[in-house]
Amino acid sequence: ILAIIVVILCIAVLLQSNRSAGLGAVSAASSDSYWSKNKGNSMEGSLARITKILGAAFMIIALVISFI
Numbered sequence: 001i002l003a004i005i006v007v008i009l010c011i012a013v014l015l016q017s018n019r020s021a022g023l024g025a026v027s028a029a030s031s032d033s034y035w036s037k038n039k040g041n042s043m044e045g046s047l048a049r050i051t052k053i054l055g056a057a058f059m060i061i062a063l064v065i066s067f068i
Contacts, residue, residue: 002061009054016047 002058002065005054005058005061009051009058012047012051012054016051017044
């Protein structure tokens with residue numbers, strides 16, 4: 001199960017777009033655009049959510065395995 005989660009997690013991370021944030025990120029973060037409000041419904045938002053869930057599952061399963 002852990003190996004399957006790791007493979008899917010690697011694929012999800014590699015599919016995400018590059019987030020190179022410079023000084024322009026300050027002004028982009030403060031503006032509320034339609035895109036920023038509906039980001040969770042997009043492919044990028046879905047990949048971010050999947051990455052968080054799989055990362056948490058990986059840490060929990062690895063912790064359980066270490067205690068066994």
